[in-house]
């Protein structure tokens with residue numbers, strides 16, 4: 335599929351979203367939102383009314399039917415206007431929709447998926463902690479089952495929980511049994527951040543400023559057992575939910591953001607180079623700039639192929655853990671190269687207010703870290719392809 339013309343429905347979806355971003359998210363508004371660290375909820379509502387939040391959800395639950403290629407195209411098009419709409423779309427369609435489709439119990443699917451498909455429910459990820467980055471199996475936030483087996487008490491500290499101040503549920507990874515069983519005694523819980531005992535403190539940061547990221551402190555927070563992701567039988571079996579298909583799709587979603595923003599950077603630099611004149615001609619007529627831009631376009635094209643092939647494999651339900659890690663690794667690292675090329679082409683204006691470039695560069699610099707660092711992707715690729723591990727003698 336990824337070497338042929340796009341099917342008509344995806345082409346039409348792109349056209350609709352491109353117009354939507356042009357009309358609703360003009361450059362001045364993007365810059366204001368970046369300064370204010372927020373996205374406009376009313377605009378997300380309008381976007382959701384186009385039906386895109388259902389692209390990760392089966393029709394029986396009110397979705398459009400799972401179409402990961404279309405969902406990736408949606409992220410790509412939204413990122414022409416930065417992460418201000420792509421961000422909340424992901425909190426709904428991926429953190430919520432995809433995870434519930436893949437990992438929810440029947441009751442949870444019935445309860446949450448129709449609302450997610452409508453864009454009425456938003457999730458955040460509560461994985462990282464102050465002492466836990468890539469090594470997620472060592473989370474220390476604890477979850478204890480009550481004696482009557484009806485409730486769970488949560489204590490601990492999550493960090494970098496993006497959207498914790500406005501989502502409906504934090505999809506939270508907790509240690510639910512003894513630590514010695516490193517991968518076994520973990521569970522996922524759905525925790526509303528409005529519950530008694532939850533404290534949310536924002537963290538200032540320079541990238542992906544469609545919202546704040548936050549520290550979230552759980553102090554004797556009580557949730558019903560109904561909030562164990564996958565139902566009671568998944569208690570202590572959360573690692574399989576993290577390491578499964580949902581993780582492959584998660585890598586694709588952040589890679590789509592990276593690609594979309596890199597594309598916006600190339601297009602801005604391209605246009606600028608045609609208009610800016612130095613030494614009597616457009617700078618795009620100077621060979622060094624021509625070559626820079628040709629390089630950036632070529633790298634971008636390679637990123638497109640990696641991303642859409644991985645999305646297509648995932649959509650076909652084919653094994654794709656290696657391909658999704660390769661796409662995440664390659665696109666994130668290459669997008670940093672693209673960002674720096676494009677910023678240089680724009681000279682001082684690549685660092686200034688009044689253009690999207692400096693924000694796009696800030697966003698792209700973080701991509702080899704967020705959502706699983708480049709080194710973690712290399713570890714995954716090496717492990718999956720059977721290289722000897724560093725621990726092996």
Ligand SMILES: Cc1cc2nc3c(=O)[nH]c(=O)nc-3n(C[C@H](O)[C@H](O)[C@H](O)COP(=O)(O)OP(=O)(O)OC[C@H]3O[C@@H](n4cnc5c(N)ncnc54)[C@H](O)[C@@H]3O)c2cc1C
Pocket residue numbers: 458459460461462466467468469493494495496497539541542547700703704705706707708709710713
């Ligand atoms: C804007 C933003 C939003 C975020 N949103 C969320 C969110 O919503 N939810 C959430 O849970 N987290 C979120 N994160 C956290 C993000 O996922 C982590 O930053 C990421 O997982 C890496 O963790 P770390 O930064 O603690 O780095 P560490 O894991 O401490 O790694 C630091 C460096 O060491 C390297 N390294 C670590 N271990 C190894 C190894 N075994 N082999 C080789 N190299 C290694 C890494 O590649 C990296 O270069 C967000 C982060 C940012 C900046």
